[in-house]
Amino acid sequence: EAGVTQSPTHLIKTRGQQATLRCSPISGHTSVYWYQQALGLGLQFLLWYDEGEERNRGNFPPRFSGRQFPNYSSELNVNALELEDSALYLCASSLEPGTNYGYTFGSGTRLTVV
Amino acid sequence: GQSLEQPSEVTAVEGAIVQINCTYQTSGFYGLSWYQQHDGGAPTFLSYNALDGLEETGRFSSFLSRSDSYGYLLLQELQMKDSASYFCAVSESDYKLSFGAGTTVTVRA
Secondary structure: OOOOEEEOOEEEEOOOOOEEEEEEOOOOOOEEEEEEEOOOOOEEEEEEEEOOEEEEEOOOOOOEEEEEOOOOOEEEEEOOOOHHHOEEEEEEEEOOOOOOOOOEEOOOEEEEEO | OOEEEOOOEEEEEOOOOEEEEEEEEOOOOOEEEEEEEOOOOOOEEEEEEOOOEEEEEOOEEEEEEOOOOEEEEEEOOOOHHHOEEEEEEEEOOOOOEEEOOOEEEEEEO
16 A cells, blocks of 8 residues: 655755645545645644645635645645754555544655755 | 743663653643654654643553643653654644654663
């Protein structure tokens, strides 16, 4: 069974540009979660998508947005990039909405803003 | 707001036992999880405690005391491959995990 896949693995953008990150959940998982992991920090909750809808978002500005497609894959968009957006962006999926017994994470996209 | 406290670093030798403590203050509590992350890769799920007590999974055990807002991860018979970052995470609701800053465990020969 394929795990959670994220692309690209690395992304370099300049300040002010837009970045698009992609995530494919485990087959059969309907919920996708996005987390930001800045250097030396824990994982900060960004967004939760389930059945194509944004269910909840963390304490991030509106320039962080995304969507979930009918096949449950998801896209995270970051507009007007700032230097402090440089981080590892992790996507996770779970079998059922609200399941907290275990998330399966992807390997992440390393975003560098210069 | 929420806060989770765990030590930033722990160093031990192969074969030793390491305990990583986690204290938390969160608006809601459904359970405490532990994740392992090697070199900034994908965090992997280790354990989950919803009730007080000790859960054992092979060389790793996890403990929870809800009255003390405290838990720990116990790594026994340390191996070099256990060198990684370990994160405690609180389920504040039925969808959201809040993570600590992580503990870097270094295993020496």
